[in-house]
Amino acid sequence: PEASPRQVAAAxxxxxxxxxxxxxxxxxxDWRIGVVTAVGTGPVDVGDVRARRIDGAYPAPSVGDQIMLTQNSAG
Structure with missing residues (x-):
């Protein structure tokens, strides 16, 4: 017997x-705390991680700042 479309979808x-x-x-x-090691015109670096920053939430980045980095499952 053939499987129904519903059974195939469930499988x-x-x-x-x-x-x-x-x-x-x-x-x-995922999230973690890190220290800013370099500041660009848009992103900030935290060690080997380059992170996009949100201007409204973090308008004046500075080397040495402790920040929270977040990453969703999409990257």
Whole structure:
């Protein structure tokens, strides 16, 4: 017997969940605290991480500032 479209969708959904739970390349949001090591015209560097800054939230960046870095699962 052939599987119904609903059964196929459920199987794909289940496989995606298992793949996400077992793969190291899939992750959720992440955050950490770091110290600014360089300031550009838009981004700031925190060690080897180049981070985009939001002007309204962080209008005057300075080397030595302690900041929170956030990253979502999309990068």
């Amino acid at each position: 794909i959904r289940g496989a995606a969940v298992v793949a996400g739970e077992t793969s190291t390349s899939v992750r959720g949001a």
